Amino acid sequence: MEVISIIVLFASFFTLLLMKVPVAYSIGISTTLSLLLNIDKMPGLTTIAQRMTTGIDSFALLAIPFFVLAGEIMKQGGIANRLINFAKSLVASLPGGLAYVNVLASMLFGAISGSAVAAASAIGSIMTDRMEKEGYPRALSASVNITSSTTGLLIPPSNILIVYALASGGTASVAALFIAGYLPGILLGFAIMGYIAFIAISKGYSKGKRSTLKEVWTYFRKAFFSLLLLVVVVGGIVAGIFTATEASVIAVLYAAILSLIYGDMKVKDFPSILLTSGKTTSVVMFLICTSMAMSWLFSFEGIPEMISTFLLESLNNKFAIFLAINIILLIIGTFMDMTPAVLIFTPIFLPVVTTLGMHPVHFGIVIVLNLCIGICTPPVGTLLFVGSGVANVSVTKVIKSLLPFLAIMIAVLMLISFIPEISMFLPNLFEL
Incomplete structure (x- = not known):
């Protein structure tokens, strides 16, 4: 089962990348699919959510x-x-x-x-x-x-x-x-x-x-x-x-x-700067969330x-x-x-x-x-x-x-x- 999980993890990840799915989503989806082969749906989804949050x-x-x-x-x-x-x-x-x-x-x-x-x-x-x-x-x-x-x-x-x-x-x-x-x-x-x-x-x-x-x-x-x-x-x-x-x-x-x-x-420029920085930070943090979940799955497998x-x-x-x-x-x-x-x-x-x-x-x-x-x-x-x-x-x-x-x-x-x-x-x- 572990070998199948690993194959599904990498196959789904590279397939999603080739389909031009954003990297963070590719990581999160492939990690979830792989884990669900070993764990029931609700515990599996809960585990992924926990790992993303604690990450x-x-x-x-x-x-x-x-x-x-x-x-x-x-x-x-x-x-x-x-x-x-x-x-x-x-x-x-x-x-x-x-x-x-x-x-x-x-x-x-x-x-x-x-x-x-x-x-x-x-x-x-x-x-x-x-x-x-x-x-x-x-x-x-x-x-x-x-x-x-x-x-x-x-x-x-x-x-x-x-x-x-x-x-x-x-x-x-x-x-x-x-x-x-x-x-x-x-x-x-x-x-x-x-x-x-x-x-x-x-x-x-x-x-x-x-x-x-x-x-x-x-x-x-x-x-x-x-x-x-x-x-x-x-x-x-x-x-x-x-x-x-x-x-x-x-x-x-x-x-x-x-x-x-x-x-x-000027002071009036700060709202737009904060907005741009917030967008960049959200992308980075979402990448970290899903990457930490995949990293945990690697260790689990x-x-x-x-x-x-x-x-x-x-x-x-x-x-x-x-x-x-x-x-x-x-x-x-x-x-x-x-x-x-x-x-x-x-x-x-x-x-x-x-x-x-x-x-x-x-x-x-x-x-x-x-x-x-x-x-x-x-x-x-x-x-x-x-x-x-x-x-x-x-x-x-x-x-x-x-x-x-x-x-x-x-x-x-x-x-x-x-x-x-x-x-x-x-x-x-x-x-x-």
Whole structure:
């Protein structure tokens, strides 16, 4: 019966996805169908409802709606322009300077807002036209914007790292994950810049005007309080002054006050911002509800133990197992959203990698980077569609330009997977 339940679970899930049923509904329906093969209707439906409810009964998850709200306020509050101008003053004079500006601004805005989609939308809408005027193809601009926006999911504060902390069952703290994401996020950003340098030099893209020290200082001063939010939020969490949830509330207050002071946002704008944030949060929370129910069903059916035993017995080399898990996660990321993927597959793979000596915090960075690549690729590809839409370029044109960037992201993934010090240096330094 267990084998039949598993077959029904996966067959119904993939069938629903192919029918373009939203991911959250696909997860919930397939989980319910599978469970009803083993349990009578009323107890089964009650169990699913209970698991969905208890799945979001977590204080740590309160951080997500507040970070979503903070990101939405920053997107509309003029912060993106200040970060772009500061980044431009630093690197615009280099070959491919405007593309570097795109990467740096995405890293900064993504880190501050905690949202890759917000970074792609806010930065891409400004930079694509600027880059086209300097001779950059719009498809290339979109590719730079799409891939660099993923750095904000590694550099804290990051909502997906909070979700992973929940899925890890407390073996990885939010503070440790936040501090662990810095070096991998920066490494990914610099790797993308390296490829941009190659393109810029080989195709002779023009350099921008070199900024004087006075201009750099002026733009830094204007962006200072935006950048300070990172120090306040992450520094407060690492120092133990407040929790991630409390930090998210502080981020909302800080961003709101700053945006009102800048004058780019008015009090009358808050209702629409709250509505947009509420819609985003409801989607995320419903995904978490159904994903936690499916994760429980996996445990009920003994799937994690089956996969763990299969991998450990069939692949006796830990590097081969790590590589196999990476390949599986890369495939999963192409058709499943990050939140359900983290919640469903963390309980499956975490016991395997920890058995082989990988730290739960290290694996958190690995799984998130895997799924970052997934949201840049079809058929789901949230960032791919957002970045293409913002740049007003067809997805097919963007994909051709995107492929080398995806190869670079995979190369960085391999480095981070097999060199744990990249992720664990800062957590070990701060004894987290």
